[in-house]
Amino acid sequence: MILSGRGVTAVLGPTNTGKTHYAIERMVAHETGIIGLPLRLLAREVYTRLVEKVGQHNVALVTGEEKITPHMARFSVCTVEAMPRETRAAFVAIDEVQLAGDLERGHIFTDRVLHLRGRDETLLLGAATMKPILEQLLPGIHVIERPRLSQLFYSGSKKITRLPQRTAIVAFSADEVYAIAELIRRQRGGAAVVLGALSPRTRNAQVALYQEGDVEYLVATDAIGMGLNLDVDHVAFAQDRKFDGYQFRNLNPAELAQIAGRAGRHLRDGTFGVTGRVDPFDDELVKRIETHQFDPVKVLQWRTTRFDYSSLQSLRQSLDAPPPIGGLTRALPAVDQQALEHLSRYPDVRDLATTPERVEKLWEACALPDYRRITPAQHADLISTLYADLVKRGTVNEDFLADQVRRADRTDGEIDTLSARIAQIRTWTYVSNRPGWLADPTHWQEKTREIEDRLSDALHERLTKRFVDRRTSVLMKRLRENAMLEAEISVNGDVFVEGHHVGQLAGFRFTLASGTEGPDAKAVQAAAQKALALEFEARAARLHASGNADLALGSDGTVRWLGDPVARLAASDHVMRPRVILLADEQLTGNARDHVAARVERFVNHHIATVLKPLDDLSRAEDLQGLAKGLAFQLVESLGVLFRRDVADDVKALDQDARASMRKHGIRFGAYHIFMPALLKPAPAELITLLWALKNDGLDKPGYGDLIPVLAAGRTSVVTDPAFERAFYKLAGFRFLGKRAVRIDILERLADLIRPLLQWKPGTPRPEGAYDGRRFMATTAMLSILGATPDDMEEILKGLGYRADAVKAEEVAAFLAAQAPAEAAAETPAEAGAEASDEHDADASETESEAPAEKPEAPATETAEAPAAEAPAETEAAAATEGEPAEVKPVLLWRPGSRHDNQRQGGQRQGDRQGQGERRGGERHRNQPAGERGERREGGRGGRPDQAKGRDGKPQGGNRPDRGERNERGGKPQQAKFEARPPRKEKPIDPDSPFAKLAALKEQMKK
Incomplete structure (x- = not known):
C-alpha cells in the first residue's frame, strides 16, 4: 500500500542549496531519527558530522558492508539500500530522491519514498525535477524549493594543462581518469583520484588530499556529483558519455548540472566547462545548466515488494508484477533478479529451493552485491556456493571463507591489483554483516574490515605515489599560505626547499628537478637562490684555496672541481694557452667570480705545463737561435711531431751546435720524423689531441671520442x-x-x-x-x-x-x-x-x-x-x-722509391755527400773535417735509402741511403736481436762530442 503525502516535506533544488545540512539540523531536533543517503561515502561524511554534534554513542552507521551500532543509539545514518522498510523513528529523511528514476537502483529509492515514514516528520531531498512526480504520487506533500546559494557560469573550453587550480576534472572510465591524473602530475604537480570502484576509505583519503590543499586538482567520475562537499571552483568535463550498465549514452542536462553544481560552495560562485576532446556545450545547454531548467522526471522505477516465496517459479512471477498506479514503471532486472534467473536453471539449486523458507533464503542470497564487476554467470556461481552452505550447514563454510579472505589479504601489487582485492574483500565484508550467515560473525566482521582498511590504505598510497608529486604539493600549499620558503643545500649539492628536493647544484650551476614547472617554479627558484647566493661565495672561497689534486681536466675540455664541472676550454690564438670559460650561474659575481676564474686558469696552465713539459719548455727556450728557434716554433705549433720531409731544408741548414741545443730539449731527429719521444706517452698524447681539437673544432670530429683512448693506451x-x-x-x-x-x-x-x-x-x-x-x-x-x-x-x-x-x-x-x-x-x-x-x-x-x-x-x-x-x-x-x-x-x-719520405730534400744532397766517403766503393774521404762528416750523417737521413752510381763513381741525384744518427754517447746503434752483430774493432767517434773537431784535426795530421 502506498502511503499518502501528508506529513511529508520535499526540499527540492539544485546543488549547493544546503538541503543535506537542513536535514541534519532537523533530525537532531527530534528524539530519534534516520537518514538514507545514496553512497556509503556520503553516509560516512554525514555520520561524522552527527557524531560531532551529538556524540559517538548516539549515532549508528548502517551500510551493506559496515555496521556501527552503539547501544541505545538515537540516530541512524544508512545507505538507502540498508534503510529498514518500517521504522518507529520520529524523523526520516531520504537524500537524492531523483535517483528513483535510475535504471539500476531506482526501484530501491522509489520503495523508500512510497513506504517509509517518520512518526513526526519526513523529508525528501532532491532535485527540483522531482516536484511534479512527487505531487502526483504523494497527494498532500508539502514542497519547498530552495535556490542555489551561488551562481554557476560557463567558461568554455580549456586545455587540461591550462585549467585553473581547485578544478575537478570529470571522466567516466578508470583508464581515462588515470591518464588525465598522470598528465596533471607531470604538468601541475599532482591530482587526487575519486572513482566509484574505490573503497570508501580510499575515496575519503583521496578527497582529504584535495581538501587539505596537498593537490590542486581532482580527477573523478560522476561519483562526486552525489552530495560530496568539495572545495571546487571549476568543473571541467573531459567526457560527456558514460556506460549506464546497459549502453553508452550522452549525459542529459540534469546529470551534467548535478556534476557541474559541485563548483562553488555556499556563497562562492563556480564555473564549469569542457576540456580534452569534448566539444564545447551549445548555448541552449549552457543556459539550462546555469538557470537549472530541466525536464521533469515523468516516471519512477518500481519493483514489487510483495514476493511470493511458495516456489521458485512463483517468486520469478511476482517479480514481473506491473506497477499498481500511474507514474511508475517496472524496473529492468537488477543484479539480484539476474542472479535469480541464472540460479533457477541450476538443478542443484532447484533441488534445494523446495520450501518457502529456502526460496526466501535464496532471494536473500541473491541480494549479494556484485562488487567484483564480473559476469552474471560467475556471480551466480558464488551465490550458489553460499546458498548451498546456508541450506545444508545453516551457515557459510568458514574454511571456504577463510581461504577466500586469505587470498585477498596481500598489499603488494599495483593499483588495478589492489582494486580487485578490495572488491573481493568487500564481498566477504558484506557476507559477514548478513544476520545469521556466519557462526562467528563478529570475528569475520573485524577481520574483513581490517583487511579492507589495510588494502584501502595501500591503494591510497599507490594512487598518491603515482599521481601526486609530494614535493610540489607541499610547496603549493606553502605558497597559498604566503609563507617564506626555507631552503638548504646538502653536502652533495642537493637543494631542498621546505624539506623537498627541488634541484641539484653542480659546481656553480643550479638545475631545477624535473617536474618543477608551472606557477610554483618561480617561487621555488627564488627560495633556492637565496640559499645559493651564500653557497656560491663559500664554494668560490674553497675552490680558490684548493689544491691541484681537487681539479681535473677531462678529454671533453671540461674542468671539474671535486667531480663537478666548473669551466670548459675554448680555442685561443696560442694552441698551448686555451681560453677558460666558467660554467657558472649569474649569481656568481664580483670577487667570487674573479677568484674562481683565476684559480681555474692557474690550474689549466699548470696542468699543460706539467703534462707537456718538454713542449712547454721548448716554447719558452731562450738558448735556441736562428734556424733552431724557427724549427722549435714549428714543432710547438704542430704539437711535437713534424714530418722530416716537410722541414728537410731547415734540418739540412742546422749546424752541429744547433742540433745539440735542440737535443737538449728532448728533440729527436729521426729518419722519418722530427719528434719528442716524451710526448708519445698516453697522458701527453691525450692532452695534445684535446688542444688540437679545441683549436680546430675537432671535439665532434670522427674518432676523437673512440680513437684517442686506444691510441693513448701504449700500443x-x-x-x-x-x-x-x-x-x-x-x-x-x-x-x-x-x-x-x-x-x-x-x-x-x-x-x-x-x-x-x-x-x-x-x-x-x-x-x-x-x-x-x-x-x-x-x-x-x-x-x-x-x-x-x-x-x-x-x-x-x-x-x-x-x-x-x-x-x-x-x-x-x-x-x-x-x-x-x-x-x-x-x-x-x-x-x-x-x-x-x-x-x-x-x-x-x-x-x-x-x-x-x-x-x-x-x-x-x-x-x-x-x-x-x-x-x-x-x-x-x-x-x-x-x-x-x-x-x-x-x-x-x-x-x-720515388715517393720515399726522405726523397724531397733537393739541394741538401750535394752537401750531404761532403764529409762522407763513397761507401758502396769501399773508399773513405779521410781528408774531410770531422764537423762536415757529422753534418753529412745528420743530413743523410733525409736522402733516399739508395742511389745508383754514375760514371764518375759518385751517387747520382742525392745522398746515400738513410744512415740514421749515431748515439750521442758514442755507442753504435743497437741491432735487432734477430740479426747478426759482428764485433767491431774500434769505437766510432760521436759526431756530437765536444772532442769531435779535435779528432778531425788529428786525422788530418796523420795524413
Missing part, C-alpha cells in the same frame, strides 16, 4: 679506421700507413733494421733480410716490432715510400746460394761489423734504446710467415713430401 701499432680523422693519429704519435698506424718511435726502429740491409756489400757476411745491397726482404724482426702481418708490412713499407719487386723464389734461392762462398771468404766479420756500425746515426740508436719495454703486438702467424726467400727450396721440398702441389708465392724485394 705500438693499431688497425686504422678510414672514417676517423687522420690528424688524431699523428697527434697521438702514430703514422697512418695503410691498414695500420704505427707509433713514430717504432718506425725509427724499423729504419734501424732496414738501414744495414741496404748497406750490405756482397761478399761479406749477409744479415738476415739483405739481398744485394740495394734491396731487402721483410724479416721476422720487422714484423715483430710492428705487430703486423706480412700483408700489413706491405702496406706499411709502401706508405713509407718503398717499392716492391716481385721475384721468383727460385731466383732468390739461386742468388743467395751464389753469395754463400763470397761470404765465407770475407776478410773478418769484425771489420764488416765495424764498418756497418759506423754507418749508424746517433739518433737511431736512441730510438731503439728508448723504445717502450712492453712487447709489441705481433700476429700469431709471424713465425710461420717468415719471408719465403730464406728457404724457398725447403718450402718446396716440404710441400712435395706432403704430396700436394706447392704454389710458391713470389718474394717481395723492397727498394727505395
